[in-house]
Amino acid sequence: MTFSEQPATVKRYETAGPSVAKPGSGSPAIAPESRSLCEPYLRIENIHKTFGKFVALKDIYLDVYPGEFVCLLGPSGCGKTTLLRIISGLETQTQGRIFQDGQDVSHLPASTRDFGIVFQSYALFPNLTAQQNVAYGLQNQRLPRTQITTRVNELLDMVGLAGMGHKYPAQLSGGQQQRVALARALALSPGLLLLDEPLSALDAQVRVKLRSEIANLQRRLGITTVMVTHDQAEALAMADRIVVMNRGYIAQIGTPRTIYQNPSTPFVANFIGVMNFLNGTVEAENIVRCGNIVLHTPHNTVPIGQAVVIAIRPEDMRVVSDLPSDHDLPNRVEAEVISTEFLGAGYRLELTLSGNARQPITLEISANRARNMGIDALETLSIQLPPDMIRVFPAEQ
């Protein structure tokens, strides 16, 4: 038996990730709406969850398509783990329904649902060897011994632990333990794989390595996967779609690129990556005034005269020269250098925009460019905020 025989009945939809992501995902992007052509494998409908007076989840709707890798991303306490536990049946929702593979599983206990799960703590049985851990669910199915052994060896091989099966969890490194947990979760060929912060307990380097391995494995097996994480880099790198959550509701759902480039709220913008925010008021449908600086922005629907927040990423701004060709660039602004921070591959500059608003802004430039500019002696510089890189949000009340 090989893994092509896994129940990957529906072809997986590939979406191109952002440039930072997805080793080996070179396939052309398919628009998200093409997913709606097939039935979702997992449908979450109007889920609410309260603990006493505390509202942990509200109005949660989510469709996960066959073979898709969805990340639930948010700060701690946003309800993402609660949602995962409700999907698994380990927790019961206060209201709402869950459909898996066309079946209403809303009130089925965890043990009758079809999923495999990996926890942050690995939750490996410490008194059983890696082999015995992986075989745990198979033995309960009363399969012939030889078949179990074959399957266990296959699984350990698949997660890169061939020959380590006789070791106890304590004799394995954190990364290896999490691989065993992954193999155990996949042993019964579940239709749904749930990952609850699987990488959070690992060292930074192991984490990066394992996250691409998990993503590759998931792609190979075509198993529908929901992962919970609070690490935005992890979500950007691994997910087909990201569900950004905040205080119990879904802030935005979209591909990593959409979430990063077109955040729908200042919260999402700020949570994913670094974002500069400037306060201003709308002067025209594509003009915002910040103090005595007038900025061109993409067209927006905020009424004229209303307060807004405009957002731009540090790496999207450009340092411009005094050459005449640069003089007529839109949104050219003078700024004062407050501090420079060396990051290795580049510099981060803390600036204050000139003019009476004196708003702080962060800018990132490559080390190469910084050297050419003579960054250490610099006191002021001209920057450009390219209009199409700016996002405009209504100011929060």
Place this chain on the structure above:
Amino acid sequence: MALTSSRQRTGSRDRAFFIDTESWIMRGLLGLGIVWLVVGVVLPLFPMVTRSFQDTAGTWVRQANYVRYLTTPALAQSLTNSLWVAIATTLLSVGLGFIYAYALTRTAMPGKKFFRTLGLLSLYIPPLANAIGLIYLFGNQGLITNGISGILPGININLYGPNGIILGEFLYCFPQALIILITALNLTDARLYEAAEVLGASPIKTFFTVTLPSVKYGLISALFVCFILAFTDFGVPKVVGGNYNVLATDIYKQVIGQQNLSMGATISVFLLVPSVLAFVIDRIVQRRQTALVSAKSVPLQPKPKPVLDWVMFGFCLLVVLFAFTVFATIILASLVKVWPYDFSLSFQNYSFRGVGGGGYAAYWNSIRMSLYTALFGTGIVFIGAYLIEKGRGLKGVRSLSYFLSTIPLALPGLVLGLAYVFFFNTRIWWIPFTGIAIYNPFHGLYGTMAILVMVNIVHFYTVCFLTATTALKQIDAEFEAVSASMSVPFYKTFWRVTVPLSLPAILEIGIYYFVNAMVTVSALIFLYPAKLPLASVAIVNMDDAGDIAAAAAMSTLIVLTSLGVRLLYSFLTQGVRKRSEAWLSR
């Protein structure tokens, strides 16, 4: 390929049915657990309390028994006596226990391991046996009273009375206080002391601002535990109390001597109320406790301070010397032909011929009873704690179960034993104020080995339960979730994972049950049937009959058995530890 089909073979319908049985098993077990606790702990208390409002013929007399007790000076005096010896013992045990524990944990005194082991020696000695040892040292013919047969000037401490009781109870309570205080003093963060030092605090100021606050809860716990033990103990005042009456001996006299069960019940209530109060206050105080020690704490490494270290060494040596002398005296007395006239050694006291108490039959009965107690008690406690800690659903039932499991700590053994007599030794229960009577389904247990085992299990339930709960809390909470995701029923994971991981705690509970069942008297003295004499009760009866040498011999047998089982346990756990090393260490 076959795998995918196997998953399908257990179709969702089958599995739905299967999980139903699984959750029914859990519900059923939780229900059984509640029934067990209600029958074993709660219900027996009712007939006892009702009985305290009735006269010997069973007619209602309202508070007459209480009034009679409080207005009879000889009887009311016992209450004051009990309180006095309990408070004195508590202060003595916790005071000395604190210094001893401090020496063990916070100084660089030599011989810590030795002092730690010997400090806990008395745990394996029935309090009764210690009292007999005291008689041979400080009694009328005692070694010290007579100055070792006149070699030295004798010292008479007037053993029989409060002095003897306090000394005996001290030997009983000291190791209990020591365990709690060592644990409390061990939990500390060295950085707190470094901070105090850097800030320029004197050692005395540091002691009062850092050390004492950090062990506050341990100290309070030790105070209450010692108070309850000393207040309710029966063995020591029975043997060395002389004419100094305390509540525990009063109950015994009323029930055994005068067959006045109603008055016995009334005094039991006097014994029960302060114990329950102490228990409740301790619970409330402990609830305020927050974790002072985080995972990041740095353990304290005491620095050598020669003067303090050697003073502490001397102090600990004195305490150990006292406890060990009493222990050695028990053994010596059991081997001496005729104390104090013929000090030649012989085993004649071990024949138990011509003395009451049941001799070797009693000894073997005790061993049998203790084994059953260890076996069934450990099973019940551990499964009960597992269902409460790891079970899912029925939250109300689980918290009620938890509460009921902690009650036995507040129940004095004598009260429990007497309550069992009232509850089980009646064919028909009259439900008060209703005129309704029902047949007692548990009556068949009365006078059997089963009820002795049951009362022991209940008597020592709470400590075992808390040990099991602590062990279970240390096991990853997601194991049950992972099993459920693989459709493995909880009882399989319990057997394959939870039990092996908890084995050290399970064995610890087993040993605790065995040793306590061997040495306890209070819960059994009213319950044991004539056909089932017991070793610890035999000590009381032999002492009553004046056969003190035989009582010493029986005490020695019990102590050696307890210590032997403890050694066997260390030996066995070494094997277990070796096996578990594979998964514990790298």
